Amino acid sequence: MKFYVCIKQVPDVDAPIQIKDGNLIQDTDRMILNAYDASAVEEALVLTEEDDDSEVEVVLVGPDKAQETIRKALAMGADKATHIKTNGDENFDSGTYARILAKFFEDKEYDVISCGKQSQDTDAGLTGGMLAQHLDLPYATNAVGLELEDGNLIVKRQGDSGQEVIALPQPCLVTCSNDMNEPRIPSLKGIMQSKRKPMESVELEDLGLDESALQPKTEVTGYMEKPGREPGQKFEGEPDELAEKVAHLLDEEENVV
Amino acid sequence: MSTLLTHIAISDGKIKRSSLEVLSHLRQQAEANGHDTEAVIIDQNASQYVDQVKEYGPSTIYTIEDPIFENHRNTPLLKALGQVMDEADPHVFAFGSTESTKDILGALAARQDAAVLSDVSEFELTDEGIKARRPVMAAKILSDSVAKGDKILVSVRSGSYDLDESSADSEVVNLDFSIDESDIKATLRDIIGADSDKIDLSEAETIVAAGRGAKDDEGQELINELASVLNAGIGASRALTEAGVMDPSLQIGQTGKVVSPQLYIAVGISGAIQHVAGMANSKVIVAINKDPDAPIFDIADYGIVGDLYKVLPPFIEELKKIKS
Amino acid sequence: MDEKFDCIIVGGGIAGLAAAMILARNNMKFLLIEKGEFAGSKNVSGGVLWGHDLARLVPGYWEEEDGGWERFINHRRLTFMDEQSTFSIDFKSSHFNETPYSGVVVLRSKFDRWLAGKVQEEIDQSDHAMESFIATNIKVDEVLMENDKAVGIRTGDEEFHADSVILAEGVNNLLTRQVGLQDDYVPADHMLTGIKEVIRYDQKVLEDRFQLNGLSGMSNEFVGYSTDGVEGGGFLYTNRDTISLGLVAGIKDMREKEKSPHDILNTFKGHPVIQDTIKGGEVVEYSAHVVSSGDKRVMPKELYKDGVLLCGESANLLMNAGKAIQGMDLAMRSGILGAETIVKAKERGDFSSQTMKEYRQALDESYVMQDINNFQDAVHMLHSPEMFKDVPNLICDFGRKFFTIDNEPTKKSREMMSESIKEHSSYWDLIKIGFKGAKSL
Numbered sequence A: 001m002k003f004y005v006c007i008k009q010v011p012d013v014d015a016p017i018q019i020k021d022g023n024l025i026q027d028t029d030r031m032i033l034n035a036y037d038a039s040a041v042e043e044a045l046v047l048t049e050e051d052d053d054s055e056v057e058v059v060l061v062g063p064d065k066a067q068e069t070i071r072k073a074l075a076m077g078a079d080k081a082t083h084i085k086t087n088g089d090e091n092f093d094s095g096t097y098a099r100i101l102a103k104f105f106e107d108k109e110y111d112v113i114s115c116g117k118q119s120q121d122t123d124a125g126l127t128g129g130m131l132a133q134h135l136d137l138p139y140a141t142n143a144v145g146l147e148l149e150d151g152n153l154i155v156k157r158q159g160d161s162g163q164e165v166i167a168l169p170q171p172c173l174v175t176c177s178n179d180m181n182e183p184r185i186p187s188l189k190g191i192m193q194s195k196r197k198p199m200e201s202v203e204l205e206d207l208g209l210d211e212s213a214l215q216p217k218t219e220v221t222g223y224m225e226k227p228g229r230e231p232g233q234k235f236e237g238e239p240d241e242l243a244e245k246v247a248h249l250l251d252e253e254e255n256v257v
Numbered sequence B: 001m002s003t004l005l006t007h008i009a010i011s012d013g014k015i016k017r018s019s020l021e022v023l024s025h026l027r028q029q030a031e032a033n034g035h036d037t038e039a040v041i042i043d044q045n046a047s048q049y050v051d052q053v054k055e056y057g058p059s060t061i062y063t064i065e066d067p068i069f070e071n072h073r074n075t076p077l078l079k080a081l082g083q084v085m086d087e088a089d090p091h092v093f094a095f096g097s098t099e100s101t102k103d104i105l106g107a108l109a110a111r112q113d114a115a116v117l118s119d120v121s122e123f124e125l126t127d128e129g130i131k132a133r134r135p136v137m138a139a140k141i142l143s144d145s146v147a148k149g150d151k152i153l154v155s156v157r158s159g160s161y162d163l164d165e166s167s168a169d170s171e172v173v174n175l176d177f178s179i180d181e182s183d184i185k186a187t188l189r190d191i192i193g194a195d196s197d198k199i200d201l202s203e204a205e206t207i208v209a210a211g212r213g214a215k216d217d218e219g220q221e222l223i224n225e226l227a228s229v230l231n232a233g234i235g236a237s238r239a240l241t242e243a244g245v246m247d248p249s250l251q252i253g254q255t256g257k258v259v260s261p262q263l264y265i266a267v268g269i270s271g272a273i274q275h276v277a278g279m280a281n282s283k284v285i286v287a288i289n290k291d292p293d294a295p296i297f298d299i300a301d302y303g304i305v306g307d308l309y310k311v312l313p314p315f316i317e318e319l320k321k322i323k324s
Numbered sequence C: 001m002d003e004k005f006d007c008i009i010v011g012g013g014i015a016g017l018a019a020a021m022i023l024a025r026n027n028m029k030f031l032l033i034e035k036g037e038f039a040g041s042k043n044v045s046g047g048v049l050w051g052h053d054l055a056r057l058v059p060g061y062w063e064e065e066d067g068g069w070e071r072f073i074n075h076r077r078l079t080f081m082d083e084q085s086t087f088s089i090d091f092k093s094s095h096f097n098e099t100p101y102s103g104v105v106v107l108r109s110k111f112d113r114w115l116a117g118k119v120q121e122e123i124d125q126s127d128h129a130m131e132s133f134i135a136t137n138i139k140v141d142e143v144l145m146e147n148d149k150a151v152g153i154r155t156g157d158e159e160f161h162a163d164s165v166i167l168a169e170g171v172n173n174l175l176t177r178q179v180g181l182q183d184d185y186v187p188a189d190h191m192l193t194g195i196k197e198v199i200r201y202d203q204k205v206l207e208d209r210f211q212l213n214g215l216s217g218m219s220n221e222f223v224g225y226s227t228d229g230v231e232g233g234g235f236l237y238t239n240r241d242t243i244s245l246g247l248v249a250g251i252k253d254m255r256e257k258e259k260s261p262h263d264i265l266n267t268f269k270g271h272p273v274i275q276d277t278i279k280g281g282e283v284v285e286y287s288a289h290v291v292s293s294g295d296k297r298v299m300p301k302e303l304y305k306d307g308v309l310l311c312g313e314s315a316n317l318l319m320n321a322g323k324a325i326q327g328m329d330l331a332m333r334s335g336i337l338g339a340e341t342i343v344k345a346k347e348r349g350d351f352s353s354q355t356m357k358e359y360r361q362a363l364d365e366s367y368v369m370q371d372i373n374n375f376q377d378a379v380h381m382l383h384s385p386e387m388f389k390d391v392p393n394l395i396c397d398f399g400r401k402f403f404t405i406d407n408e409p410t411k412k413s414r415e416m417m418s419e420s421i422k423e424h425s426s427y428w429d430l431i432k433i434g435f436k437g438a439k440s441l
């Protein structure tokens, strides 16, 4: 069976950030594999573990620098990769990435395409659904568990009030939450093998997309600090007294109990 | 004059408050810019909610009523939404941000070739489309975005706007709906853990949230007791949902729910940015943690440094006294 | 896939990366293993990398617009402080503007990552582009030994073999101990704790406040009240738009005086002069790390044995003779010399002590061991209570008298000096210090 996992390189949200004149400046260029995609890769590896004929391929749209992220997925155990190359200075939004990926998948054969449920940095959560629509695939988002059952992908997705169990006939698309597993940390052997695994590079121009398809419909115009919360009060001391004090503050000062 | 359409989401037999928040805001935007406000209800009992929606003053309310909408399923919902968009031709179509909307927003945008901004905390109309503010980088900072074009979808975080009633004698348009079962390739087999009595975290006034510090039975008992005294919803950090101690639907944060209650009590939670991303907009935050350097204290209005097993019992007692 | 490497380097700090650069340049097949998420992710450093070795590793590094370094030092200041005052010796010279710079300030998480990128580029151009690796997020658990010769490493349940191992694991040198080059018990008495805050400003504000021009920078060391009576010293270095402010303090002395590094740093920051210097900034990072004292008594018994070499702080190579902390430059030079020895060993096909000892010789002949040997007395003196208490007090007291004009008959400075000396120290002690100082520097 053939699994494709769409992976994205994102800035590490744990790294220090700074805003200057409305632009985002990251102290270091710390870029990582989107955590949700790492879960998607992990799950694909687990699901195909038993089956020797199966193949997990990762696809990434991004600049040269993003190859380190592809290597990471290969080091985890993915079999091969396609790198669709961009300059990195385009202002692509989820819609553009979805159209690029759709074009790539147009002539591919696959059983399952999986995506992360959202990008860790933008939390957009749109690409997966868009891609499913372009490819006219049955899909489910926010999966917290996956299982294979002849010809079907059984998705447990976190819905508004409970977990919905959905059977998707293959080929299908799913977006993964990081709540479904703990992605493996590549072993040294994995890291070493990753260098020799096939990685195909495709120039974005060679995909044959119309210029208009590359035009994003949304645009980020600037960044700003969050309005800070007023500094609060921190109490240390006897638990009994603190408990009493804070309970009364909530009642009398804040009126929230 | 263009149409500003709001989707009214129904969950567990109730209108989601976030939908009404969005409708309130959109109506104000429409009034300020000379546009028309409309709403759509898609549910197995859609007509049942019409009166309540009228209180928020849309000129037209579309309803699509069909048993297929008993539970959330993306294929029929997308079809219905597409049908409404064809009918109403909205310039802006706004949603409250829920798991169900997140499930269809991308696909709907692709289907309608519309611009889309998800999970915004503020937005307004401009000459070209909309301008919106979104928390990004695990809600560490905000970004401003614009969406251009004549078709724009936007979903809005719950708690972003106040409810604002302004009753109108809305016109009600019932749309016929039909879909071939064979067109629905995905089968919904089961729904686990749906519990309609639970307090909906995204709408709760008070939330008691437990973290790894309150992992054991005794901790859980104290959390339950505190929540019951305050009539609060119970939430959790990922440490607890991951460990299977608490139901995954209770997770608050970047992966889980975004909440904005009046009072948020974080018990034994360190305050990782991914957790804070989901609760930083609470009005009053109380943190109980034994580590004085825990990052949660940086955002708490009231921080109690101490062992939760020693702090909670007298805290609960005192609150009981206050309540009675 | 059991292939043998020429060398496995443990640790992706300065020493390990320097060694890797030399190995890559000499077409060696090697593996560098770093336990942090990326090179630099676990590294703390106040930050001046002294000397010219960086130019050997990355020729023309100063031309890179956004290289891994922050600023070059052309302004140095040594400050004595008592509770209220500071008395500084200040030296600035355009001579220091010439490249290669003689000191650059670095922030390690950025610098190490950048240097690792440069090493990767070198690997990509080497004969072993596909067989040499920098692997991060992997912790080496054990050095594999056969007949007391290092033959590889183990991480988890994976083993990897190599003709040689370079241990560049830093001050917390567990593997150095495991291979038997250092006793398991190293007295903490000779160790220090370093702590550091990175404080951010608007870049313009920073440049105006410290009179920085372009990418020029200042280094300031502090002696005296900066460590609140504990042995050690403080530092302030300017980065692009932040400063690194911190101190190193003796672990034993802190324990005896019941002080924590955190408290001492707060005292330092609360000093009226420091308050003025750092006001308006926002603390964006805080970190703490053990540092060697530079005391030869804690150095490993030897720096090599069959198949293995120690580089950088895993060999406790560090110098702090009062005018600067030198750890990174020693790490870099020792990494270079270590790797050069491995290259020789490969040529000869002999990785035994016979070749490895040439590393020791090279190090002995270089400034590294010469300075460590020559300045031992200064190191000891610096750790004597007179140095971080009496002397700064005396100097500041004198300064206060000297610079006060109060409409009273002014005494001659000689007289002022002797008054200060009486108050803070005896003549005899001062003569001792002067004598020791003259001898040690």
Ligand SMILES: Cc1cc2nc3c(=O)[nH]c(=O)nc-3n(C[C@H](O)[C@H](O)[C@H](O)COP(=O)(O)OP(=O)(O)OC[C@H]3O[C@@H](n4cnc5c(N)ncnc54)[C@H](O)[C@@H]3O)c2cc1C
Binding pocket: A035, A036, A120, A178, B210, B211, B212, B213, B214, B236, B237, B238, B239, B240, B251, B252, B253, B254, B255, B256, B257, B267, B268, B269, B270, B271, B272, B273, B274, B275, B278, B288, B289, B290, B291, B294, B306, B307, B308, B309
């Ligand atoms: C992409 C991504 C998405 C994520 N999404 C989420 C999310 O949606 N929600 C979320 O919560 N996390 C999320 N996380 C995980 C997050 O980073 C943290 O790991 C998690 O929030 C930690 O949970 P915690 O605070 O309960 O546990 P810990 O960080 O382990 O903290 C436990 C705290 O309890 C305190 N404590 C222990 N015992 C006691 C006691 N007896 N009395 C008082 N205090 C005590 C400790 O001092 C400590 O501060 C995400 C991570 C990633 C990478």
Ligand SMILES: Cc1cc2nc3c(=O)[nH]c(=O)nc-3n(C[C@H](O)[C@H](O)[C@H](O)COP(=O)(O)OP(=O)(O)OC[C@H]3O[C@@H](n4cnc5c(N)ncnc54)[C@H](O)[C@@H]3O)c2cc1C
Binding pocket: C010, C011, C012, C013, C014, C015, C016, C033, C034, C035, C036, C040, C042, C043, C044, C045, C046, C047, C048, C049, C050, C138, C139, C140, C141, C168, C169, C170, C171, C175, C193, C194, C195, C196, C246, C247, C288, C289, C290, C291, C311, C312, C313, C314, C317, C318, C325, C326, C327, C328, C329, C330, C331
């Ligand atoms: C606060 C402070 C300020 C300082 N200021 C200065 C200064 O201004 N100038 C200066 O020259 N020096 C300074 N130093 C000293 C300097 O930082 C060190 O001497 C220098 O970092 C030593 O380099 P190294 O490569 O030997 O070790 P490190 O930089 O410590 O690198 C060791 C690396 O090995 C890795 N590692 C360890 N064990 C394993 C394992 N088992 N498996 C895999 N990886 C492992 C670690 O993660 C680490 O990345 C300062 C130190 C401190 C703490």
Ligand SMILES: Nc1ncnc2c1ncn2[C@@H]1O[C@H](COP(=O)(O)O)[C@@H](O)[C@H]1O
Binding pocket: A005, A006, A007, A008, A009, A034, A036, A037, A059, A060, A061, A062, A094, A097, A114, A115, A116, A117, A118, A119, A122, A123, A124, A125, A126, A127, A128
């Ligand atoms: N540039 C890209 N290359 C590959 N996959 C991508 C890319 N951008 C988004 N995706 C996929 O879409 C998900 C995130 O969607 P979104 O939140 O809309 O950015 C990621 O988890 C990936 O699976």
